[in-house]
Amino acid sequence: MNDQLNATFAALADPTRRAILARLALGETSVTELAKPFEMSMPAVSKHLKVLERAGLIARGREAQSRPCRLEPGPLREAASWIEEYRRFWEASLDRLEDYLRKMKPAKTKGPRANRSNRSKTKSKE
Amino acid sequence: MAQAANAANARTEFVFNRTFDASREDVWNAFTQPEHLKHWWGAPGSTVEIAHHELKPGGLFHYRMKFPDGRAMWARFIFREIVAPERLVWLNGFSDEHGGLTRNPWVPNFPLETLNTVTLAAENGKTLLTITVVPFDAGDEEAGIFAGGLAGMKMGFGASFQLLADYLARRS
Numbered sequence: 001m002n003d004q005l006n007a008t009f010a011a012l013a014d015p016t017r018r019a020i021l022a023r024l025a026l027g028e029t030s031v032t033e034l035a036k037p038f039e040m041s042m043p044a045v046s047k048h049l050k051v052l053e054r055a056g057l058i059a060r061g062r063e064a065q066s067r068p069c070r071l072e073p074g075p076l077r078e079a080a081s082w083i084e085e086y087r088r089f090w091e092a093s094l095d096r097l098e099d100y101l102r103k104m105k106p107a108k109t110k111g112p113r114a115n116r117s118n119r120s121k122t123k124s125k126e
Numbered sequence: 127m128a129q130a131a132n133a134a135n136a137r138t139e140f141v142f143n144r145t146f147d148a149s150r151e152d153v154w155n156a157f158t159q160p161e162h163l164k165h166w167w168g169a170p171g172s173t174v175e176i177a178h179h180e181l182k183p184g185g186l187f188h189y190r191m192k193f194p195d196g197r198a199m200w201a202r203f204i205f206r207e208i209v210a211p212e213r214l215v216w217l218n219g220f221s222d223e224h225g226g227l228t229r230n231p232w233v234p235n236f237p238l239e240t241l242n243t244v245t246l247a248a249e250n251g252k253t254l255l256t257i258t259v260v261p262f263d264a265g266d267e268e269a270g271i272f273a274g275g276l277a278g279m280k281m282g283f284g285a286s287f288q289l290l291a292d293y294l295a296r297r298s
Contacts, residue, residue: 006235008274009233009272010235010274011274012277013273082275093166093168094142094255096165097156097166102148104162
């Protein structure tokens with residue numbers, strides 16, 4: 001499973017491969033059809049398809065010469081839920097911070113003396 | 127979040143914003159003082175226990191996240207830049223109980239550490255917090271994995287990948 005996430009994210013790092021996946025989300029497609037929107041040679045598109053296939057993100061038919069491609073949703077779903085977790089980590093942290101700040105006693109920002117000493121004490125740079 | 131989307135192609139960075147109805151000093155304190163951090167920091171559903179917190183450049187913040195099911199995970203900050211109350215920079219990573227860096231438990235080739243920057247800007251009595259996360263000292267593969275995850279995050283559930291999300295929903 002860990003290797004799968006590694007492989008999925010490595011495949012998603014490329015914008016053309018993401019676009020190919022988005023296209024395949026509409027349905028099974030031949031390589032020729034797939035190559036159309038990209039100003040790219042067939043071998044270049046094939047290269048991307050190989051990466052996607054190796055990562056288990058797409059499957060290709062064996063029968064027809066066009067070897068139609070289709071999306072394999074399993075690994076993408078797994079990646080999506082990990083990404084969602086990562087995003088939620090920050091969202092939820094900021095939600096909790098927001099709640100906490102509401103309960104927290106405000107610092108005495110009106111007192112210029114307290115303010116200044118606080119600043120000089122903590123201000124530092126690498 | 128538009129900012130985050132723009133960054134997708136330009137640079138590999140994860141950006142997050144939130145405006146708080148609080149002063150910069152309060153947000154700064156909540157982010158930098160252990161007695162405040164333990165009340166809100168950590169993974170969703172976890173309770174944070176702070177083993178060490180030393181707010182100085184090179185200082186360590188080492189904590190354990192305990193989950194309701196009994197699991198526990200250690201993680202750490204190494205502070206790099208501390209400019210109260212406006213800018214905090216740290217290296218962020220998972221760790222063992224002794225504070226040694228460990229790999230991401232889910233995606234082993236995720237960058238071992240990320241460089242996280244929090245900036246606080248005062249806006250009409252409120253505070254805009256911006257978090258930026260970039261890979262730190264990552265090789266090509268690690269950087270690629272971060273970029274892929276990031277792209278998935280920015281696009282996957284936004285514009286063109288909505289199709290994909292719909293497709294996945296239909297298939298499930």
